[in-house]
Amino acid sequence: MEEQPPATDYTQAEAYEPMEQGVADLVEALPDFPGFERRSWNELPCSHGGLDDSDYTSIEIRYTFSEAVSATTQVREDYLDELRTYWSELGLDIHRDDASGTGKYHSIEARREDGINFYYSVGYQVGLMIQSGCVPRSDVSELTYIPPSGGIVPGSEQDTVAHDSHYFPEGVPTDQAAAIDPFATAQPVSGPVPFDPPASYEGHL
DSSP, X not given: OOXXXXXXXXXXXXXXXXXXXXXXXXXXXXXXOOOOXXXXXXXXXXXXXXXXXXXXXXXXXXXXXXXXXXXXXXXIXXXXXXXXXXXXXXXXXXXXXXXXXXXXXXXXXXXXXXXXXXEEEESSSEEEEEEEEEEEOOOGGGOOOOOOOTTOOTTSTTBGGGGOTTTOTTOSOGGGGGGTOTTOOOOOOOSOOOOOOOGXXXXXX
């Protein structure tokens, strides 16, 4: 019998929102959150039967702290304890909690029942990666811009998603632009437009 891809709770287009909401909830739960430096969306190939399947993709959302924040005890040690408690109370499967042989680095992972995986990595730079597992690929036109969490200004240079031509080849669609520019007034326009940061963001980029 031909091996089939595993059943999933989401398509690619459906997965970004619950993945990003998981980040927002985590940021809210961590005390004195210092703010992320950068966010990106990425994809990895999926395979079954030993062959890559172009109908499926694996989403990775990455949030990273700055080098200065990554050097602090808060994110390198305190947050490991906070995440263990937080994920345990939510009933997530903490399937990795490993320190390096030197004790300088650490990784901890937890998976939700819907298959979404959270991977907090303490290395030279500290970051959080959220993984969807293999999900049915969606057409790029179905993807929706989701604002970032953790202090990253939507549409700023640190929010690389808003400027990624792979996901939004013609810019973030106008019906989603309010997520980037909360001061924008909705107008009946057609087609997507490129992001133009409002003057109110000066000094925050």
